[in-house]
Amino acid sequence: MRIRKETLWGWILVSPLALGLTIWVAFPLGVAVSMSLFKWNMISTPIFIGLQNYWFMLFGDHLFWQSLKVMLLFTITSVPLQMLLAFSAALLLNAKVKGVGVFRTIYYLPALIPTMVSTALWLFLYNPQYGLFNFLLDKLGLPTQRWLTDSSLVIMSLVIMSLWSVGNVVVIFLAGLQGIPKELEEACVIDGGNYWQRLKAVILPQMSPIIFYNLVMGIIGGLQTFTQPYIMTNGGPSNASLTYMLHLYKQAFNFSKMGYANALAVVLLLMTIAVSLLVFRSSKSWVYYEGERK
Numbered sequence: 001m002r003i004r005k006e007t008l009w010g011w012i013l014v015s016p017l018a019l020g021l022t023i024w025v026a027f028p029l030g031v032a033v034s035m036s037l038f039k040w041n042m043i044s045t046p047i048f049i050g051l052q053n054y055w056f057m058l059f060g061d062h063l064f065w066q067s068l069k070v071m072l073l074f075t076i077t078s079v080p081l082q083m084l085l086a087f088s089a090a091l092l093l094n095a096k097v098k099g100v101g102v103f104r105t106i107y108y109l110p111a112l113i114p115t116m117v118s119t120a121l122w123l124f125l126y127n128p129q130y131g132l133f134n135f136l137l138d139k140l141g142l143p144t145q146r147w148l149t150d151s152s153l154v155i156m157s158l159v160i161m162s163l164w165s166v167g168n169v170v171v172i173f174l175a176g177l178q179g180i181p182k183e184l185e186e187a188c189v190i191d192g193g194n195y196w197q198r199l200k201a202v203i204l205p206q207m208s209p210i211i212f213y214n215l216v217m218g219i220i221g222g223l224q225t226f227t228q229p230y231i232m233t234n235g236g237p238s239n240a241s242l243t244y245m246l247h248l249y250k251q252a253f254n255f256s257k258m259g260y261a262n263a264l265a266v267v268l269l270l271m272t273i274a275v276s277l278l279v280f281r282s283s284k285s286w287v288y289y290e291g292e293r294k
Helices: 001-037 052-059 062-093 100-112 115-125 132-138 152-163 167-177 182-190 195-221 227-232 243-255 258-286
Strands: none
Touching: 001 258, 052 258, 062 100, 062 152, 062 167, 062 243, 100 152, 100 167, 115 152, 115 227, 115 243, 152 227, 167 195, 182 195, 182 243, 195 258, 227 243, 243 258
16 A cells, blocks of 8 residues: 555656656657658648658758758857857856956856847847947958858858857856865875866866766757847858758748658757767766766
């Protein structure tokens, strides 16, 4: 009787999570997979076409490959820079100096600005006529740039903008740095280690689980980039900033190809899982837990 009562309470306690996963994850995923096998414009009756959406994606849609290239280029470029900037900032903000709380607030403030607002701000900064960046270049005697209308510069411009809101990552890194046992750093100093030796032998190994977490989340965020290119360039010029999510959005809501959009979503899910598993597998050689290599 006691075991049955404990089992009942167990089901009661996990039911909110199980219900949420079922309603908000499993059910939408099942609908997306099933609808990817149909041709549907959201008005007429869906027509079952099997795997034709996936066949068209691979062999008939050149924009699929373009959006895939843009997505990977943006992710590979932006994520390492975000990680490096955030970790460097966290190391500086972890120093015990006067007024460090003010600097921590300043670094975190951009993360509180809504994405739409910050994107509008960067549109002003990148404006070719009266933007701040071209104004500074002109004052320095350097040629001004067409930041968002030059296909060779647009991805770099989006990457630079992505560095603006690394405040959340900085906070996570800072919390990890403050959790490193001081005894380890003191032992390294006693042994004659300088700052770089402490960084390599103590700080980086202890921070590797935090670095791993931020790396995975950064990659997933990079693969799903949508808002900034949608507002700033709408995929232009000449589809040079057409990210995968923007391509998916256009297929669904601009061209009413909801079945094909669902197929794109399923492929994105599979790519995200594959990349995440690859990163998890690589972590065995560099992520440390409790001083032991996993």
